[in-house]
Amino acid sequence: MSEDPVRSGKFGDYGGQYVPEVLMPAVEELADAYERYVLENEDGFVDEFRRHLREFGGRPTPLSHAANLSERYGTEVYLKREDLLHGGAHKLNNALGQVLLAKYMGKERVVAETGAGQHGTATAMACAYLDMPCEIYMGRTDVNRQRPNVFRMRIHDAEVNPVDAGSGTLKEAINETMRDWATNVEDTHYVVGSVVGPHPFPAMVRDFQSVISEELREQSREQLGQLPEAVIACAGGGSNTMGAFSAFIGSAELFGAPTGAHEPAPDVDLLAVEAGGAELGVDADEGYAPNSASLTTGSEGVLHGARTKLLQTDEGQIVESHSVSAGLDYAGVGPELAHLVDEGRVTPVSVGDDAALEAFHCLSREEGIIPALESSHAIAYLEEYEGEGPVVVNVSGRGDKDLDTVIEESAERDLDVAPSMEVFEQ
Ligand SMILES: Cc1ncc(COP(=O)(O)O)c(C=O)c1O
Helix, strand or coil, X not given: CCCCHHHHCEECCEECCCCCHHHHHHHHHHHHHHHHHHHCCHHXXXXXXXXXXXXXXCCCCCEEECHHHHHHHCCCEEEEEHHHCCCCECHHHHHHHHHHHHHHCCCCEEEEXXXXXXXXXXXXXXXXXXXXXXXXXXXXXXXXXXHHHHHHHHHCCCEEEEECCCXXXXXXXXXXXHHHHHHCCCCEEECCCCCCCCCCHHHHHHHHHCHHHHHHHHHHHHHHCCCCCEEEEECXXXXXXXXXXXXXXXXXXXXXXXXXXXXXXXXXXXXXXXXXXXXXXXXXXXXXXXXXXXXXXXEEEXXXXXXXXXXXXXXXXECECCCCCHHHCCCCCCHHHHHHHHHCCEEEEEEEHHHHHHHHHHHHHHHCCCECHHHHHHHHHHHCCCCCCCEEEEECEECHHHHHHHHHHHHHHCCCCCCCCHHHCC
């Protein structure tokens, strides 16, 4: 592998290509396509990608001033509205990029894993738009808790394969998708849904998502007259996180970016909010973590093709993770994010299930925006934020998909802030 960090996929001690022999030709072919089409804009790939983001995705997404939250927290709060991207989450940025790349590579079929169903939906939408057959693997637990997204994927004519192994969540879905890819490498591209997996996925997915922070910088200059004091984003695998942070770090710049949009901005604090779940820590005896906070409490190991921070036992067994939000429920995290935390450039923090549910209701009531449960973690962190602002929170997606879960979980907890649903009772 090359020594250049962008092209080698090594982020300090993390990253790499830990894949079975049978997948090596596929990741090497993909790394070559990434360099040519994404980094060097061969055949105008990035120009076409940017056009689809505008015309199909509806970019740029707004940066909205949240007047009521600003008053509540005594600091100017702005929201980067990825919930308004077509499909309702940031996932489309990456799905469009990878499905388009699959076409440039001459692939005839794509497979993808999904947790909350947002990446699966985004991939199904991009495949319908770009005319590419699509098959999605999704854990059985997630199929049951994210039904609206399963309907959406099917309506876009994607095959949805439920995965019954293990806890039936994202980890098992990734394993199954890897297995499919390994069997069908010749004609199939695996659209990985976050900044995880073997090189080139972490770098490539970050580059496709970097449009978030590229826009955010321009919009901050125009609307705030300055860069924000901090950017707050939730972290599952970390793709909306890296998308919201990368232009401030200077770790990605695609063709066509405005001048200076990716200059490193070390004064902007970057806060990655993990799912604190019910409590922090790993119960090694039970093989269970009641959270998904790999940056805060994880240790180094290899998962899904990359060295990174993981929730695991002392013997290296990956434990079952937990979060009320399906999209954050993952025992690992992107290798670049793990590295940036070690370097001190990104600060990891965590927010528990209860606080995330409260933030979901708070944003819905105070600003008229129903956030995804994933994004609600980032919003909840405003309760603890002590800076003076202005601060930007990345609203990675909208929460329609979470309504059943939120209503059920709020009732179980008797949350004061949750509205009563007695309208349904006779
Ligand atoms: C709306 C939303 N935000 C965040 C995430 C977490 O993924 P990532 O950490 O890759 O942004 C998901 C995952 O499904 C999601 O649907």
